[in-house]
Amino acid sequence: GEERDADELPLITLDELAEHDSAESCWKAIHGRVYDITRYVPDHPTDEAVIREWCGKEASEGWDNKRPGVPHSPRAQDRLERYLIGRLERSDAAPWEAVVVESVADSTEAQEREPSVDERLARALLGLPLDGHYRGVFTDRGSIQINVTFDLRDGRIHALEYRHLAYRGVDYLALEEGDEGYAVLLQHRQIAERLEGEPVTRIFALYEPERVVDDIDGFSGATLRGGKVISAIRDALNRGVYSWP
Numbered sequence: 001g002e003e004r005d006a007d008e009l010p011l012i013t014l015d016e017l018a019e020h021d022s023a024e025s026c027w028k029a030i031h032g033r034v035y036d037i038t039r040y041v042p043d044h045p046t047d048e049a050v051i052r053e054w055c056g057k058e059a060s061e062g063w064d065n066k067r068p069g070v071p072h073s074p075r076a077q078d079r080l081e082r083y084l085i086g087r088l089e090r091s092d093a094a095p096w097e098a099v100v101v102e103s104v105a106d107s108t109e110a111q112e113r114e115p116s117v118d119e120r121l122a123r124a125l126l127g128l129p130l131d132g133h134y135r136g137v138f139t140d141r142g143s144i145q146i147n148v149t150f151d152l153r154d155g156r157i158h159a160l161e162y163r164h165l166a167y168r169g170v171d172y173l174a175l176e177e178g179d180e181g182y183a184v185l186l187q188h189r190q191i192a193e194r195l196e197g198e199p200v201t202r203i204f205a206l207y208e209p210e211r212v213v214d215d216i217d218g219f220s221g222a223t224l225r226g227g228k229v230i231s232a233i234r235d236a237l238n239r240g241v242y243s244w245p
């Protein structure tokens with residue numbers, strides 16, 4: 001669809017919107033525009049209930065927060081624009097400026113958010129991981145093997161730490177020099193050192209640990225479960241920012 005002049009679109013009231021609150025006819029208002037997404041509901045990549053509960057409503061909050069702080073991708077935005085049918089009639093009861101859930105919002109006050117001046121918002125709109133403190137785990141059959149924390153700044157990893165590191169009943173963080181398996185702990189620490197300041201995309205190098213860690217004490221790089229560290233980091237990224245810098 002060509003970009004239509006917003007002024008040409010019909011005005012739709014909140015009452016009218018509210019009549020289309022089911023899967024049979026699902027309209028949503030997002031940032032001042034109204035979309036009839038009825039045809040899209042069955043195709044949405046979640047449980048239908050997730051998207052249906054916003055039918056008939058001002059849904060910017062859901063749109064901007066697939067999970068807290070994680071907005072939909074540009075691809076989803078393109079998709080959304082296919083269903084544009086009107087403009088929401090503004091009323092003071094329904095502010096439709098960017099809505100950000102509380103955990104993410106600057107708590108001081110609702111200030112004007114523009115991607116040109118708000119780096120966080122710009123990264124969010126581009127689908128880039130947001131700066132902040134992250135925590136994630138790798139579990140195996142219910143028990144946590146790796147628990148990592150790290151910070152992202154401009155998409156780069158800093159201060160990667162292991163809160164927990166255990167395989168097969170061995171608590172590696174408790175090992176001391178000379179203990180069997182100590183080299184595995186050193187290798188994990190090397191990962192943290194070598195990833196310091198690297199773009200987060202660099203984690204995939206851990207699939208070939210010898211690219212990242214030295215051979216220590218005759219242990220080959222293969223001792224290291226590089227894939228598990230990647231999983232813990234990806235889990236952290238999936239969970240989203242744990243706390244803001």
Ligand code: HEM
Pocket residue numbers: 028037040044045046050051054059060062063065066067071072073074075076079080083
């Ligand atoms: C407003 C309420 C909505 C909520 C709460 C919501 C929630 C979600 C969630 C939780 C996911 C993640 C699925 C996953 O990672 O497996 C997702 C993905 C997606 N949603 Fe929605 N959604 C909403 C509306 C929409 C609408 C109206 C469209 C398009 C017309 C849409 C298009 C997509 C697409 C294309 C994805 C794939 C990931 C992406 O491109 O961001 N969603 N949505």
